[in-house]
Amino acid sequence: MSETWTWVCATGELLPGEMKIAFDETTGAGILVVNLDGTLYALEDQCSHEEFELSAGSIDTGEGSIECVLHGARFDLRDGRALCAPAYEPVAKFPVKIEHGGIWARDDRE
Numbered sequence: 480m481s482e483t484w485t486w487v488c489a490t491g492e493l494l495p496g497e498m499k500i501a502f503d504e505t506t507g508a509g510i511l512v513v514n515l516d517g518t519l520y521a522l523e524d525q526c527s528h529e530e531f532e533l534s535a536g537s538i539d540t541g542e543g544s545i546e547c548v549l550h551g552a553r554f555d556l557r558d559g560r561a562l563c564a565p566a567y568e569p570v571a572k573f574p575v576k577i578e579h580g581g582i583w584a585r586d587d588r589e
C-alpha cells in the first residue's frame with residue numbers, strides 16, 4: 480500500500496471526458512484518472528481480463544464507463560466494476576484528490 484500521494488497533473492490539464500495516466504510512486508501501479516462530468520475517479524490502469532492497459536481503450540461519458548480495446552470488456556469508471564464479459568472481476572478503485580493546484584492519486588491496496 481502506498482501512503483504517498485502521486486502527482487497526476489495540474490487541475491486544468493484534465494478536462495471533462497479526458498483521462499490521464501500516472502504511476503504510483505511506491506508500488507509502481509498504473510493509475511488511470513478520469514474526469515467524468517467534473518468528478519474525478521481513479522482506477523488501476525489494468526483490465527481484469529488479461530492484464531492489459533485500460534487507458535488504451537475509450538471512455539463512454541454517457542454510461543460512465545471505459546471499454547478495454549483488447550476484447551471489449553467495459554468497466555464502470557465510478558467504482559471499477561465489470562459491466563460485461565469477458566471481464567467478471569472489478570478493477571481496483573483508488574483514492575484521488577485535488578490539492579495545491581494539482582490532481583493526486585495513490586494505490587491504497589494492502
Ligand code: FES
Binds near residue numbers: 527528548549
Ligand atoms: S484484456 Fe481487456 S477485455 Fe480482454
